[in-house]
Amino acid sequence: MIVNIKLPNNISYDITIDELKELTFDRKVVVVTNPTVSGYHLEYLKNKIKCGNLSIVTIPDGEEYKNMETIDMILNHCFENRLNRKSLLIAFGGGVIGDMTGFCAAIYQRGIDFIQVPTTLLSQVDASVGGKTGVNNKFGKNLIGAFHQPRAVYIDPYFLTTLPPREFSAGIAEIVKMAVTFNKEFFEWIEQNDLTDVENIKVAIKKSVETKAWVVSQDEKENGIRAALNYGHTFGHVVENETNYSKYLHGEAVGIGMIMANEVAKKIGLMSEEDTLRVKNVLEKYDIPTTYKISDVEDFYEHFFLDKKSLDDKIKFILPVGIGDCKITDEVSKTDVIEVLKGF
Amino acid sequence: MIVNIKLPNNISYDITIDELKELTFDRKVVVVTNPTVSGYHLEYLKNKIKCGNLSIVTIPDGEEYKNMETIDMILNHCFENRLNRKSLLIAFGGGVIGDMTGFCAAIYQRGIDFIQVPTTLLSQVDASVGGKTGVNNKFGKNLIGAFHQPRAVYIDPYFLTTLPPREFSAGIAEIVKMAVTFNKEFFEWIEQNDLTDVENIKVAIKKSVETKAWVVSQDEKENGIRAALNYGHTFGHVVENETNYSKYLHGEAVGIGMIMANEVAKKIGLMSEEDTLRVKNVLEKYDIPTTYKISDVEDFYEHFFLDKKSLDDKIKFILPVGIGDCKITDEVSKTDVIEVLKGF
Numbered sequence: 001m002i003v004n005i006k007l008p009n010n011i012s013y014d015i016t017i018d019e020l021k022e023l024t025f026d027r028k029v030v031v032v033t034n035p036t037v038s039g040y041h042l043e044y045l046k047n048k049i050k051c052g053n054l055s056i057v058t059i060p061d062g063e064e065y066k067n068m069e070t071i072d073m074i075l076n077h078c079f080e081n082r083l084n085r086k087s088l089l090i091a092f093g094g095g096v097i098g099d100m101t102g103f104c105a106a107i108y109q110r111g112i113d114f115i116q117v118p119t120t121l122l123s124q125v126d127a128s129v130g131g132k133t134g135v136n137n138k139f140g141k142n143l144i145g146a147f148h149q150p151r152a153v154y155i156d157p158y159f160l161t162t163l164p165p166r167e168f169s170a171g172i173a174e175i176v177k178m179a180v181t182f183n184k185e186f187f188e189w190i191e192q193n194d195l196t197d198v199e200n201i202k203v204a205i206k207k208s209v210e211t212k213a214w215v216v217s218q219d220e221k222e223n224g225i226r227a228a229l230n231y232g233h234t235f236g237h238v239v240e241n242e243t244n245y246s247k248y249l250h251g252e253a254v255g256i257g258m259i260m261a262n263e264v265a266k267k268i269g270l271m272s273e274e275d276t277l278r279v280k281n282v283l284e285k286y287d288i289p290t291t292y293k294i295s296d297v298e299d300f301y302e303h304f305f306l307d308k309k310s311l312d313d314k315i316k317f318i319l320p321v322g323i324g325d326c327k328i329t330d331e332v333s334k335t336d337v338i339e340v341l342k343g344f
Numbered sequence: 345m346i347v348n349i350k351l352p353n354n355i356s357y358d359i360t361i362d363e364l365k366e367l368t369f370d371r372k373v374v375v376v377t378n379p380t381v382s383g384y385h386l387e388y389l390k391n392k393i394k395c396g397n398l399s400i401v402t403i404p405d406g407e408e409y410k411n412m413e414t415i416d417m418i419l420n421h422c423f424e425n426r427l428n429r430k431s432l433l434i435a436f437g438g439g440v441i442g443d444m445t446g447f448c449a450a451i452y453q454r455g456i457d458f459i460q461v462p463t464t465l466l467s468q469v470d471a472s473v474g475g476k477t478g479v480n481n482k483f484g485k486n487l488i489g490a491f492h493q494p495r496a497v498y499i500d501p502y503f504l505t506t507l508p509p510r511e512f513s514a515g516i517a518e519i520v521k522m523a524v525t526f527n528k529e530f531f532e533w534i535e536q537n538d539l540t541d542v543e544n545i546k547v548a549i550k551k552s553v554e555t556k557a558w559v560v561s562q563d564e565k566e567n568g569i570r571a572a573l574n575y576g577h578t579f580g581h582v583v584e585n586e587t588n589y590s591k592y593l594h595g596e597a598v599g600i601g602m603i604m605a606n607e608v609a610k611k612i613g614l615m616s617e618e619d620t621l622r623v624k625n626v627l628e629k630y631d632i633p634t635t636y637k638i639s640d641v642e643d644f645y646e647h648f649f650l651d652k653k654s655l656d657d658k659i660k661f662i663l664p665v666g667i668g669d670c671k672i673t674d675e676v677s678k679t680d681v682i683e684v685l686k687g688f
Contacts, residue, residue, distance in 0.1 A: 075488065
């Protein structure tokens, strides 16, 4: 299955959802990966790549290494191996690997090509598509980065066979996000099907990628509609931050964040009680956390302003309008939000 | 005088060559500058800027600070002042300031706007136009960076009144570069006019900027013709590197590099003896160095491969074809180059 994404500026690339085919390159290639992915799957990938000059750089696993030090490490490898402007990077791993490899490709000699080979469900359905790249710093997540589109994305569901169940579920949270914000039929399909089934997950990946591609093609640089893909993230980032990025996986925090956004949507009349329950049921079916104990509601609210989408004085919320549609608004009153948060 | 530059992707901006007019902004603005420029001209600039939220970040002066540490310093200032995606950076200084401010703008929250207010002749005629941004690292010059176009360039010749004569001359080297590679009539005009005259230098700036804008509009990302603007730079970078970036200003090294390129061009029949002398005469008129003692010719040749344009196995030379035209070629034999270098 192939989904094509077309951007302004004549940029276009294919997202292939299938068993990885043989890939042939006549330029220098560097694969960026981490020990976990490498241990399970590097031989599988290497057997698919035909290239006279292939090297591997293995970076530490985890969000806490998503910083400029690790970027330096990757860039140093590229310089030591004398990559030139025609060379290629391959991101082989989850969202962290994809974001950092993409950022290296964006700034190495003012930009070289890269390809995404995502191995987690979360990166397959969301992060690997759309060209957002970057790293965290002490001020917050993804605050340093660039828009740099991959040349291709190869999604091989085989990699999911070694994914821990929690990470699989975290990926499902992002699938649910796509459906709730943009595609009512897809949501209904999710309600009716078991996503742990191999064939079903392929369909869900394709649907998610189609949604993502459609959104990004309209608004690559997130000046408008693309922000809707941050549904669940405004709240989720605070949850991640409050728990030091150690208690919840990103997708899990997004799950909690969607529940919170839905409650705000319900409060201001955008979503029915019934629809919020439908979303909750789907998330709980896959053991995605839907509850979170807020210890200090005012403090939680203040945390919104640490997020880059809110460096302004106003917080932008992405709220569902029923199921399958959504609204980006900075006109929710603090009182309403605080009252909703008190319910957690 | 206004020169407009139009790029594909609907990017277009004005380069204004004139006394700086009042600039009004309704967003957060950060001016990036260094102590020297600030000491002479910051009050002048501040008097022109109307903005409710203006802050200044002063970074150390000099090429040796053109690195990621300084980028961090600028970015930290931006985060601490809570710049958002709509904020603006202003590069106020020479090429180093422009390249670094542009790079910060390229990677701050995946890209924000910036404006160039170049204060040296070199940055006014060349570096401030075209969107090349970046920093050096231990592997070489400008090896980390991005293409990120400014929203506007304001060239005020008034700033040149405090420029040391050596830096003025270094700027003239880049003016000569533009003329030799692309514009015969302009070169003849340079031969006949005194560029230290205020009105003449304005004309020369405009002609240079027009040439640069024309080249960049055809080849923003330097896949072809834009590489011609590296005339004198392949050799010049080696000269700079061999002398630890301390003996020559960048423009001076480019001056020496043009003389070397001309000798290669003469050797393989692209340039007459007379034309090489004409270029030499113009450079010497402004005290730009045209001689350089190469201590080890083989070593000098090996240095080409350290340059990013040559991370390949072939060296790309930009050679003049007479005056007003040029050729980008990787087919000059090592024997020919070595023989020319032996003359230095």
